[in-house]
Amino acid sequence: MCGIIGYIGNKEVYPVLINGLKRLAYRGYDSAGIALFQKNKATVYKKKGKVSELEKYCSDKDTGGHAGMGHTRWATHGEPNDLNAHPHTSMKGIFTIVHNGIIENFDKLKSDLSAKGYIFHTQTDTEILADLIEYLYLEEKVSAESAVRMALLKVVGAYGLVVMCNDEPDQLIAARKSSPLVIGIGEGEYFLASDATPMIEYTKSVVYLNDNDIAILTPKSFTLKTVDQGEEKAPDIRELEIGADEMEKKGYDYFMLKEIFEQPRTIENSLKGRINTDNKEIVLGGLTNVMPRILEARRIIMIACGTSWHAALIGKYIIEELARIPVEVEVASEYRYRKPVICPNDVVIAISQSGETADTLAAIRPAKEKGALVLGVCNVVGSSIARETHAGIYTHAGIEIGVASTKAFSAQLTVFILFALKLGHIRKTISDQRYSSVIGELLSVPEKIENILMSFPKIKEIATKYSGINNAIYIGRGCLFPVALEGALKLKEISYIHAEGYAAGEMKHGPIALVDNKLPVVVVAAQDRYYQKVVSNIQEVKARKGNIIAVITKGDNNLKNMVDDIFEIPESDSVVTPLLAVVPLQLFAYSIAILRNCNVDQPRNLAKSVTVE
Numbered sequence: 001m002c003g004i005i006g007y008i009g010n011k012e013v014y015p016v017l018i019n020g021l022k023r024l025a026y027r028g029y030d031s032a033g034i035a036l037f038q039k040n041k042a043t044v045y046k047k048k049g050k051v052s053e054l055e056k057y058c059s060d061k062d063t064g065g066h067a068g069m070g071h072t073r074w075a076t077h078g079e080p081n082d083l084n085a086h087p088h089t090s091m092k093g094i095f096t097i098v099h100n101g102i103i104e105n106f107d108k109l110k111s112d113l114s115a116k117g118y119i120f121h122t123q124t125d126t127e128i129l130a131d132l133i134e135y136l137y138l139e140e141k142v143s144a145e146s147a148v149r150m151a152l153l154k155v156v157g158a159y160g161l162v163v164m165c166n167d168e169p170d171q172l173i174a175a176r177k178s179s180p181l182v183i184g185i186g187e188g189e190y191f192l193a194s195d196a197t198p199m200i201e202y203t204k205s206v207v208y209l210n211d212n213d214i215a216i217l218t219p220k221s222f223t224l225k226t227v228d229q230g231e232e233k234a235p236d237i238r239e240l241e242i243g244a245d246e247m248e249k250k251g252y253d254y255f256m257l258k259e260i261f262e263q264p265r266t267i268e269n270s271l272k273g274r275i276n277t278d279n280k281e282i283v284l285g286g287l288t289n290v291m292p293r294i295l296e297a298r299r300i301i302m303i304a305c306g307t308s309w310h311a312a313l314i315g316k317y318i319i320e321e322l323a324r325i326p327v328e329v330e331v332a333s334e335y336r337y338r339k340p341v342i343c344p345n346d347v348v349i350a351i352s353q354s355g356e357t358a359d360t361l362a363a364i365r366p367a368k369e370k371g372a373l374v375l376g377v378c379n380v381v382g383s384s385i386a387r388e389t390h391a392g393i394y395t396h397a398g399i400e401i402g403v404a405s406t407k408a409f410s411a412q413l414t415v416f417i418l419f420a421l422k423l424g425h426i427r428k429t430i431s432d433q434r435y436s437s438v439i440g441e442l443l444s445v446p447e448k449i450e451n452i453l454m455s456f457p458k459i460k461e462i463a464t465k466y467s468g469i470n471n472a473i474y475i476g477r478g479c480l481f482p483v484a485l486e487g488a489l490k491l492k493e494i495s496y497i498h499a500e501g502y503a504a505g506e507m508k509h510g511p512i513a514l515v516d517n518k519l520p521v522v523v524v525a526a527q528d529r530y531y532q533k534v535v536s537n538i539q540e541v542k543a544r545k546g547n548i549i550a551v552i553t554k555g556d557n558n559l560k561n562m563v564d565d566i567f568e569i570p571e572s573d574s575v576v577t578p579l580l581a582v583v584p585l586q587l588f589a590y591s592i593a594i595l596r597n598c599n600v601d602q603p604r605n606l607a608k609s610v611t612v613e
């Protein structure tokens, strides 16, 4: 979703902003713009489309300056066009702002400002905020910082905001509520961004803004205050652990493909240091202090969106099987508005790659208020969810750039298996033998995935056969049912083919009506305890002339002869099978999307980090 970059210091600001916007492009956007302080005044350039369009537009313009800000916009209020692109300037031209989030009371603010003579040029809520700051600045005769604080106290909604004031040049003012902002601290320079990716090549020292924080940056100083009281506070400076090379494609055509192929290493990283090789004890350092509370839990509630929700569904199967604790899985956007029953002896787990998903973040707050223990399973270190939860487990998948989540999903599953094994071992709900054997299985997953990846040419061939389809159904049972959901989501989001996932047993209750000789049905059918049931489902589809593509266990000649096409995966314990079964489905979706000339890394309408609801 929208991305913000800001810089103030000795460097030429334009290249920092343009490179920063390119780094933020993975978040998803439809227009881009920059504002540069030039001769004590903000100069704004903005364009609909990619950052390259903006660069082209700026190529014959004066782009000098040492302070400024940039923005990639993912449209909420008003269509994507040059006018609605950020930055936005207040009516009298004193303030220029970039903004992520949504100003929910913008209609009311707009009519108040309109009554005071303000005229509006765009359809955005951001322009209203720029005008409100300007109005208060002139009316109350206060500093730019005070005007920003006063305006923000009138705002209902979410914001990550950067403000430039022509009367107070060489200063950037940034504030946050529910929309992330990070400040990078360099030598005589400061960076600002929605996430750390645009600044990792310049600095490793960062401060994550919290809600109600306002930061005032000059080339020489950085002051952090509260929005409501204006009280100065000490910044919590942290060190980034990511390297700039993680942002490169490393020879792959797309980040998504690179990330699919990285999965063996991802899983090794998720496991690293977490299984004691001497005594096979599982070490989840982030949970040590809260383990007694987890062990007393009456139930676990997992909250997530999208792919992370699919991972949570698989987590439910695994935790219930190995640790025998009841698990409920909730879609965050529903949960946050329900009146859920939450008890102090519940453990709530928020699962999120980005750690910034607005719905997931909002869903954990009432759980905290009701006294539940709230844990985070996040990939992005220092992200909002990671900071707002009591404790948690990082997935260590590395930066995921492709909008379609792949390696982050595998890392989430790996963490759930470790978590379930640890609980099951302590609670004695699994035998020592099963415990050791699942650990062994988990350790063998990277090699097994390498094996599956070698079949990419064959998967591409099968994808060619199906690249013209308009619909597909994915089915599975047990913990392979959410794998079917995930396979369908991957196909849908990057190739724009309508695909739905179902529990295989549900076919008879409706979806089977769709089956004819044109509909491909992708069946996730490993040799687990559901196998015979899935074989029956396959027979039923075959009897209606449906085309079956099946993920099968290597050597399963029975299914090989029964279905149209196969993706083979090595034999494995049922709790680790999802980690293997999802890989051919990711490659299948990727291959079809490429054959249909789709931009797999930045699919239309989608954003990597969904920071507004």
Ligand code: M6R
Pocket (backbone or CB within 6 Å): 305, 306, 307, 308, 309, 351, 352, 353, 354, 355, 356, 357, 360, 403, 404, 405, 406, 493, 606, 608, 609, 610
């Ligand atoms: O960062 P999160 O894991 O919280 O993101 C949740 C979803 O927005 C995300 O998984 C989305 O569904 C992806 N596009 C899936 O590929």
